Amino acid sequence: MGIGLGLGLSTSNYNVFDPTSINRLALWLQNGKGIDNETWQDSSGNNNNASQTQENNQGTVSNGGYDLGDGVESFYNLTTSIGIAERQGFAFVVVTDNISGANNTLLSDSLNELIQIRNSERLSIGTNAPSSVVTDIIVPSGTLGNQKQIILLNRSVGVPATYTMFRNGTSVTIDGDNSVNLTNGNGFDFDTLFAGNVPASPEAFYNGKVLELLFFTKSLTTSEINDINDYLKEKHEL
Numbered sequence: 695m696g697i698g699l700g701l702g703l704s705t706s707n708y709n710v711f712d713p714t715s716i717n718r719l720a721l722w723l724q725n726g727k728g729i730d731n732e733t734w735q736d737s738s739g740n741n742n743n744a745s746q747t748q749e750n751n752q753g754t755v756s757n758g759g760y761d762l763g764d765g766v767e768s769f770y771n772l773t774t775s776i777g778i779a780e781r782q783g784f785a786f787v788v789v790t791d792n793i794s795g796a797n798n799t800l801l802s803d804s805l806n807e808l809i810q811i812r813n814s815e816r817l818s819i820g821t822n823a824p825s826s827v828v829t830d831i832i833v834p835s836g837t838l839g840n841q842k843q844i845i846l847l848n849r850s851v852g853v854p855a856t857y858t859m860f861r862n863g864t865s866v867t868i869d870g871d872n873s874v875n876l877t878n879g880n881g882f883d884f885d886t887l888f889a890g891n892v893p894a895s896p897e898a899f900y901n902g903k904v905l906e907l908l909f910f911t912k913s914l915t916t917s918e919i920n921d922i923n924d925y926l927k928e929k930h931e932l
Contacts, residue, residue: 711925713908714739716918720776721909725789725929726758734760734770738908744770744887753888757791759905762888769889769896775803776909777883780823783851783913787922789906789930791842797898799890801909807882808890809847810898814839817847817859823881829857831876832869837861842905844926850913855879862932863923905930 713719719738728735728743731752736742746752746769753760753768762768778784786809788800793811802808806822814836819829831847838845843862850856854877859866870876887907890898906926914922926932 711921713922713925716910716914716921718910718912719908720911721772721907723759723904723907725906729755729758729760731755736773740774742773742776744772746770756903757905759789759791759903760888761903762900766899767896768899769892770887772885772887775883775885776911778821778881778911780881781852781855781879782881782911783849783855785846785848785908785910785912785914785919787844787846787906787908787926788904789842789844789926791903791905792840793838793902794840795901797890798900798902799888799898800900800904800907801884802886802890802892803882803884804892804894807884809884810890811838817845819847819849819857819878819882821878821880821882825880827875827878827880829876829878830874831857831859832872833859833866834869837866842930842932844923844930844932846919846923848914848919849879853877853879860919860923863920863927 722738723734724737734744753762796813798811800809806820806826808820810818817831846860848858886892888900889896
């Protein structure tokens with residue numbers, strides 16, 4: 695008679711979607727998967743783990759991610775550098791909690807290669823191939839502030855490039871008048887997480903918690919952006 699049919703079933707994206715179904719997923723530090731104070735294992739299938747053997751430079755596992763303390767000295771190194779060529783698109787996704795302060799670096803290789811939250815309204819992307827150019831993306835004040843959130847940044851392929859940003863699945867309006875170099879399609883690479891100016895003396899340490907992080911070496915389509923945002927919103931109850 696069909697009594698009880700369908701009980702316990704779910705059709706949510708969180709249960710049926712997996713980020714690895716999107717090609718060119720280069721890095722996935724997945725919440726609660728393969729993480730301890732020394733290592734956060736890569737779930738992308740590339741075995742590009744984030745590690746830090748020096749105890750004084752380690753974060754603390756918290757809510758399935760890293761609590762990086764007060765932004766003084768915690769950072770991690772990837773097994774293999776990830777590179778973006780000139781004219782190549784990319785997408786970066788991070789789930790954060792309790793960002794505060796300024797110059798919170800998420801990815802870097804050198805002073806000229808980074809993705810960094812400068813303050814609650816500015817995100818910077820440093821590129822150096824073929825020349826050093828910094829893109830400053832200005833968004834409404836408080837967008838990148840002290841809160842739990844999903845931030846997705848997408849850069850289109852080609853030159854001129856186009857940058858788009860989403861917060862908790864909603865498109866963020868970029869201030870075109872005050873942002874800088876929004877057509878920058880230069881390349882860069884990174885092998886360090888949560889600190890800048892590496893391999894020189896590390897600086898601009900991340901201040902707060904990182905709960906999940908993904909990086910794609912291509913720009914995402916609208917449907918892929920929607921799938922990623924829906925997956926993370928449900929997973930992190932946002």
